[in-house]
Amino acid sequence: MRTHARLLAGFLLLFVVYQASEGLQTVYAPGNPLGPALMLAALLLAWPVGRWIDGSGYRAFGLHGRHWAGLLLGMFLLAVLAKLAGEALALGLGMERFTPMVALAAPAVALAVVSTFVPSLAEDILTRGFLLRLTPRPLGPWGYVLGSALLYTLNHVWRFDWGLSEQLRLFCLGLAYGAAAYRFGSLWAAVGLHWGWNLGNSLLSQAWPGAVLEVAGNRLVSAAVHLVLLAIVLAWPRPAPSPPAAPAAG
Template sequence: MNKRVVLGFLLLLVVYQASEGLQTVVARGNPLGPALMLLALALAWPVGRWIDGSGWRAFGLLRPRWLGLLGGGLLLAILAKFAAEALALGLGIETFAPMLALPVSALGLLALTTFIPSLAEDILTRGFLLRFTPKPLGFWAYVLASALLYTGNHLWRFDWGLTEQLRLFCLGLAYAAAAYRFRSLWAAVGLHWGWNFAGAALSQAWPTTLADAASGRLVSAAVHLLLFAVIAGWVHAAQPADNPSKV
């Protein structure tokens, strides 16, 4: 594998993990954490330029129809999140408090603060694999490799238990399948961002009491497995597409 690809990946990984560690474990509320996340995203452009001269395009970004893919994935993920919450409520896993009014400005801030890390993580765990592998990956090889990388990228959650690792793996399957199917990272970003945004908005607008965290994670995993099955079936039914290394 190209040394520039490896070094570029490691650079973004270190900055991303430093941000995650600060925000989730070491110094919550410290502005350095979000600043490092912005840095990880900003560094992706010069890294892409260094690897093959294409900047953001190196990771499957700036593709045709990108806005439609982003918006479609966003809407689908929000609907999936509501379905997961409804299922958890029906199973008695969660109980809901009365809804609270959430200002439009708060929704805008949540949209921004969930978009940036979603995009940065998708570049790391899906964008590199979409183009920069020693040989082109088929659907299953790409999806499994990306899902494992996505799960491993959450190293600050390794102590959350097996159900969290399973949940992350299932999320990774669905998002990777979308990236592969459309040969564009924006399809995965839309799903990833939509799920995170909907979760953040719901937690503020409609507080819940979780009776069983492990069961809640399994519900999220099941919903994403369904998303994955739909996207994988779409891949199977579609005409053979171009090589993912040529996006």
């Protein structure tokens, strides 16, 4: 019971810091450096929270595994390819218009790499890492996947007024990322997919501004692509993973 209380307290702490960052960046002060600073703070705070829960730091949230680097890279490349396929599909369906692309400078690319990795990892810890500690009991595989997808959707509180298409898109993203974390027994699998998609989206939006014609249609394309990613993840040959970190007794 003590461990579960610490899990809840740690989750609430990271949730508040994360949402403060998102609120500043999305609504109240876009461009203010305090927003990204709070996002970095949420990620850094996860380590002492993990230490407090069971003494394992980031491993408490499933950031472990013998094959973590290959898993991260493989899922990252898969997500980037999926993003490109989604863009091609949106173009073919007339939801985006083809315009000349803008060349991106190396500093802009480097900034995008960092600015997409930090929030992807922080959000994965918050919406998937905490729940991963409860599996395989009592949630089970589909309980975990559905539960983490719902939590991921609800975590985007600053997008609740964006319409049903956005909530559906987020839920489908959550299904693919949650399935990756559970199937490989490591949060790094979800981080790879999440980061690859976010980085691809960031770079394409900078290099190809003003291309979107149908916002809702684009979101549905993203949702469909992630359902395909879900199927790929479920069919992916799985190496022998390290099990999720077990909660400490007490």
